Amino acid sequence: MKTILTTLAIAVLPTLAFAQTAEIETAAGPVTVPVSPESVVTFDLAALDTLTALGVSVAGVPKIAPPAYLADVIDGLPTVGTLFEPDFEALAVMAPDFIIAGGRSQAQVEPLSQIAPTIDMTISGDNLLADAKARISAYGTAFDREDASAALLADLDNAIAAARTAVDGKGDALIVLTNGGKVSAYGDDSRFGWLHTSLGLPEAFPELNAETHGEAISFEFIADVDPDWIFVVDRGAAIGQDGEAAAVTLDNPLVAGTAAGKAGHIVYLDSARLYLVGGGYQSMMGTIDEVVAAFAAD
The missing domain is CATH 3.40.50.1980 (Nitrogenase molybdenum iron protein domain)
Structure with a gap:
């Protein structure tokens, strides 16, 4: 064959x-x-x-x-x-x-x-x-399409600058991915790390290891870190997989007791956009818009 x-x-x-x-x-x-x-x-x-x-x-x-x-x-x-x-x-x-x-x-x-x-x-x-x-x-x-690509790059730079202004002084953040009932966290050198490095969003726990599927964490870990913001990526939803939704996984007293939980700062991002299409122009612009909207609503 x-x-x-x-x-x-x-x-x-x-x-x-x-x-x-x-x-x-x-x-x-x-x-x-x-x-x-x-x-x-x-x-x-x-x-x-x-x-x-x-x-x-x-x-x-x-x-x-x-x-x-x-x-x-x-x-x-x-x-x-x-x-x-x-x-x-x-x-x-x-x-x-x-x-x-x-x-x-x-x-x-x-x-x-x-x-x-x-x-x-x-x-x-x-x-x-x-x-x-x-x-x-x-x-x-x-x-x-060189003129068009230059315009996209300019728009992306402008969106990043606006996001950095929006998040400035608003506290630190922990990026977590849920997969069924499991939870992992991502640092600034991971696939989602650009939310920290490019948008100027401080890490709530800088010692996370870079792994393809994040560093496995517990709800106790989230409570101990006590982030001001939690940004959530639901892997199951991203790939159309049946299972426990991220909101259900994170609905517990330990997460609710964090600064993020008390302030309503748990943000569920468009997971398919971020997980499947990471680095695409529209994907990045959409995620940036979500981050800016979350901070603007605070």
């Missing part, structure tokens, strides 16, 4: 007779790519998010329950496998000019390159804002 797929892939490889190419930054370093490819497939939701903001349409996406704000974009598009397992036969038939992978699909960059030029646009958790900005700029170059 592998031989058949490889043969089929090679048979439909695009001729790469593009009028123009450009060098862009990727997670793997500088790469020369075709400018304004006509048929683009993305396995990276952050890429889909930012490309949509730039007015770029795609021809194929992974099968996934998307965040609400991307539902209309994905609706009706051909699916080409999952985030982790591409459908190589469907891709070979589609014969895209260009493929974007990254994050959960990062391991598939090499095999996808057998179908079409493929780039790794992974956004690292410990450097999310810088990577997100680099991706916006790179997509602007690759899709001849």
